Amino acid sequence: MSKRIRDRDGMYDFAIVGAGISGAATAHELAGRGHKVVLIDQYGPASMASGWTLAGVRQSGRHPAELPLAQAAVALWQDLAERLDGPTHYRQVGNLRCARTDAEAERIKAIVGEHQALGLEMELVSGNALRAMAPMLSPEVICASFCPTDGHADPRSTVTSFVAAAERLGAETRFGQKALALRVENGRVAGIETDDGFVAAGQVVLAPGVYGNDLIAPFGYRVPFEVMSATMMRSVPMPHRDMPVIGVANGDTTLRQEVNGEYRIGGGHEVWDGQLALDPWPQVRPRARSVYELIERYSALVPELADVKLDQLWCGLIDQTVDALPVLDILPEAGGVVAAMGFSGHGFCLGPITGQILADLAEGRTPALPIAPFAMDRFGAAADGTGVELHG
Numbered sequence: 001m002s003k004r005i006r007d008r009d010g011m012y013d014f015a016i017v018g019a020g021i022s023g024a025a026t027a028h029e030l031a032g033r034g035h036k037v038v039l040i041d042q043y044g045p046a047s048m049a050s051g052w053t054l055a056g057v058r059q060s061g062r063h064p065a066e067l068p069l070a071q072a073a074v075a076l077w078q079d080l081a082e083r084l085d086g087p088t089h090y091r092q093v094g095n096l097r098c099a100r101t102d103a104e105a106e107r108i109k110a111i112v113g114e115h116q117a118l119g120l121e122m123e124l125v126s127g128n129a130l131r132a133m134a135p136m137l138s139p140e141v142i143c144a145s146f147c148p149t150d151g152h153a154d155p156r157s158t159v160t161s162f163v164a165a166a167e168r169l170g171a172e173t174r175f176g177q178k179a180l181a182l183r184v185e186n187g188r189v190a191g192i193e194t195d196d197g198f199v200a201a202g203q204v205v206l207a208p209g210v211y212g213n214d215l216i217a218p219f220g221y222r223v224p225f226e227v228m229s230a231t232m233m234r235s236v237p238m239p240h241r242d243m244p245v246i247g248v249a250n251g252d253t254t255l256r257q258e259v260n261g262e263y264r265i266g267g268g269h270e271v272w273d274g275q276l277a278l279d280p281w282p283q284v285r286p287r288a289r290s291v292y293e294l295i296e297r298y299s300a301l302v303p304e305l306a307d308v309k310l311d312q313l314w315c316g317l318i319d320q321t322v323d324a325l326p327v328l329d330i331l332p333e334a335g336g337v338v339a340a341m342g343f344s345g346h347g348f349c350l351g352p353i354t355g356q357i358l359a360d361l362a363e364g365r366t367p368a369l370p371i372a373p374f375a376m377d378r379f380g381a382a383a384d385g386t387g388v389e390l391h392g
């Protein structure tokens, strides 16, 4: 167990901004290492991307730089519920990525080859083998990649379990409190100015999702990401099927069945127009056209779902960087604060390992996994971009 960085009354060793999966996992990890931790969120646990997400726990389709993190995360997901003593509803049911055209089939074959070369268990399936895995697929699907060690989990349950476990380890939570600015004294981060006073801390971890740049901009930093809005929907509970997560080559449609039988369906994205309703949790409303197009796509992929009754529609915001990789780094010009943002639609699966990496960085240790590809300074003068596709 590590020694506390500082232990003065009223001062935390670590303040973490953001109670999505990244911040909640970090709070749990640091509290478990014996530190005095506070987790701050302007709304509450899983109130933004970590609640809006499709929540695929996927290694396939990852950038080679991200694959080791995804594999390490999947190893942690196996017994996460036991370690948190709370539900995650993790299911390792596999992930099928389908080809609907000859061009997509070529793409899928290439992905399978690349990932096999990187050591990921993955195969190309078609014909009877594919229909046996997913009889509900349209006959139009030509072939698919299959990764048996992928799966999914329930996002709100998982984040809530991380928070509850962190609290049992002594972490404090401040929900409904907004971080306004980092305070840096003598070149070192000293805490956070919030809308409910100053929170003194020996180190600060920022995991604020799409709002990340607001807190680092005063120090000259900006992660070049575009905020994209992805359309999501959920059905009423349906009879349970043994099925993998089903997606497509270009990531514009993904669906899975939740443990209670509801289908969670997502895909398609556009640049966010900045509108967010609070009722009381943050909500981004989908456009009718985007909903219509997603229904058309998923019904073409899984025709039996064309008639399913929809219970909920929403949009999720994605911090899409120019290279579709996150920033996991220390920012020296911001007093050495630890920053995690720009997960580009991949951060749910990574959550458990992100927590360990951010805890290591916050403690001043070198993480065991290679994180150089996630350095802030890789961007140079890169501009924002919208052309990167989502992997679902």
Ligand SMILES: Cc1cc2nc3c(=O)[nH]c(=O)nc-3n(C[C@H](O)[C@H](O)[C@H](O)COP(=O)(O)OP(=O)(O)OC[C@H]3O[C@@H](n4cnc5c(N)ncnc54)[C@H](O)[C@@H]3O)c2cc1C
Binding pocket: 017, 018, 019, 020, 021, 022, 023, 024, 040, 041, 042, 043, 044, 045, 046, 047, 048, 049, 050, 051, 052, 053, 054, 055, 056, 057, 058, 177, 178, 179, 180, 207, 208, 209, 210, 211, 212, 230, 231, 232, 266, 315, 316, 317, 318, 340, 341, 343, 344, 345, 346, 347, 348, 349, 350, 392
């Ligand atoms: C539609 C959709 C589908 C996705 N599908 C997948 C998938 O299948 N698999 C996968 O791995 N990933 C997926 N992702 C991505 C994944 O959900 C995110 O990368 C991940 O949840 C990010 O977690 P986070 O904790 O970093 O950020 P968030 O969950 O966004 O949490 C950030 C938190 O910070 C808080 N905050 C921000 N600013 C402040 C402030 N100033 N003061 C206090 N609090 C603040 C917010 O309220 C929020 O709760 C998807 C995302 C979306 C939107």
